[in-house]
Amino acid sequence: MQDYFGYELIYVPPTGSSIYTKPFSYISQWIKTLEHIKRSDPDVVWIQTPPTFLPHILLSYRFYSRRKFRIVFDCHNSTFYEPWVRIPGLSWALRRGDAVLVHNSEIARTTRHIGLGDERLVLLETRPAQVNLLESANHSSREVLVPCSFKSDEPVEAIIDAAKLSPDITYILTGNYRRYSQAWRFEEGLPPNLKLTSYISTAEFNRLLSTCSVVLGLTTREGVQLSVANEAVGAGKPMVLSDTKILRDLFGEAALFCNNTGVSIAQALQEALSARSLLANRSVQLRSVREVRWTAQANALKLSLDVLDRKSKEC
Template sequence: MTDPNAPVTVTPADDMPASSAKAVQALALKHLYIAWVRFQRRPESMRSFIGYDLLYFPPPYAAKWAKPFGYIRQAASTIAAIRRHKPDVLWFQSPPTFFAHLLVAYRALGGRRLKVVADCHNMGLDPDVPGNFWMKIPGTIPALNSFDVVIAHNAAVGAKAAGLGVRSDRLLVLETRPAPLPVDETAGDPVPQVILVPCSYHDDEPIEMLMEVAARVPDATFKLTGNLARAQSKNYPARAPANVQFTGYLSAEAYTHLLTNCSLVIGLTTGEGIQLSGANEAVGAGRPMVLSDTQLLRSLFGDAALFAANETAPMAAAVQDALSRQGELRQASRTLKDKRERRWRLQAEACLERLVP
């Protein structure tokens, strides 16, 4: 597998060109995107349009007590990358929210003058997300307001960010682009039935309920991806039925293969304002979806997904219904992919236009 820390450049020529003159001007700048994770589909999906180098600096240590030392290493790697690549525009993924403080300090100490785009996931802007401690770090909003663009991933979180004091001339909504993944329109229903459940194992995901659902759908295999150590710390694997597999983190290639060949993608959250990256991936891959019934998820994926309350009986019924309607739901996801792509391009160009006079 390719080293995830190695920069990969994809130019805008690989994608349909921007239509706005100012957006074209912004694309001519040198862009760099940095994320302190192993892999993230969102920046991967955007880079063929924006053309940035994409660097991952994942946590170097697994133990919680070692995280502060890991942050120091990641910060040093980030500053070294900025000096090495000399970008005109730096995009960074938040959280960690103190990434913003790092960049403020870098610029104050005479670092390279560059434009900054803060790509804020929900925990980087929404203090109401269960278990979110990132917004408790002092000075986060003033730091964000010192940058050129602050991105919220949906309108609901954008409204919360505005309420917290993020400046209106900085704040923009840029939804997650449907993943540009291959879609086989001739394929039938996969056999055996495999259900992909992308997980973080954070407090907003009702995993106990999901395991009860799996027990009611014994003919399907449920594959739960994500942080295996966190799942084990909550004793999920020991309590799971036989048809539930905890895969841990997969390589990008293995995860994409699972995503593009599964029968169904399930996305779970108890929180409003959480848009679920797994649902965006399912749309990009043209896969059927069953999602938690929240107002935001209905607004984003209502044309393609089945929805259910976070309770065992209705969720199990929705899963069984989706498995019986896979062809119909695959087509619905493909149609939604085209619609979401057009909307995303308009939002992306508005973001780029903020970067030039």
């Protein structure tokens, strides 16, 4: 999105992660964000949510500073789930932005439950990852890449069970497993075919993505579109995904789908490994279709922002 729309990307990191320091970290981030907006004096400000109180702060600053910059709220799916959806005035704040971006049709339907109409809502699906593959997978390889955040919607126990049921497959789990509520399970007793990488660099992740045979993406929550699935499509890789409505809508015949149980996961992976060439071709085809669709959606958003810009200059 940054390359296409040409905005300057600013990341304001937290200053603390514990429950006691987080409120002070948020305040520090608010101040730094507003200071940057004041210095740069932009025509358009893109803000990613959550946190869902950031729209309130930005709208208040625009009102009291008398600046006329437009606001685009780029809403991550979790904006519309607890706890963030419970922030008072969320719907009020979003309705006062110039555009509200959501990234799949399921979330677009969810926004109506909080009273957000269609006049500012923009569906901009996640673009397939722009991946440069420097290596290729060995045709005899049976490595499965499993990118994890170890959050509550990921059925980690089922992945462990699947690894035990399929000792001929190597499971490579990325991410910080110490965040997992059952982290003690990773210290001992894991099957030898389940490998943990912890945090890795982007270059190392892309190498694993290049050389793996199948990408496995799992969630227990509807409406989650899985970044890993877009990365797999961008890399033209076979996929096994959780059987949810939104994932079927987005990835269709380019993936095999499973229930979040060890037996179902192991069985789907065996099938994907057997059909890896066919699934890889379908993933490449889907990448082309999704690129065309994303470009059309992005063009429509760009046009609407240009129209708003002309109107503001006329005023």
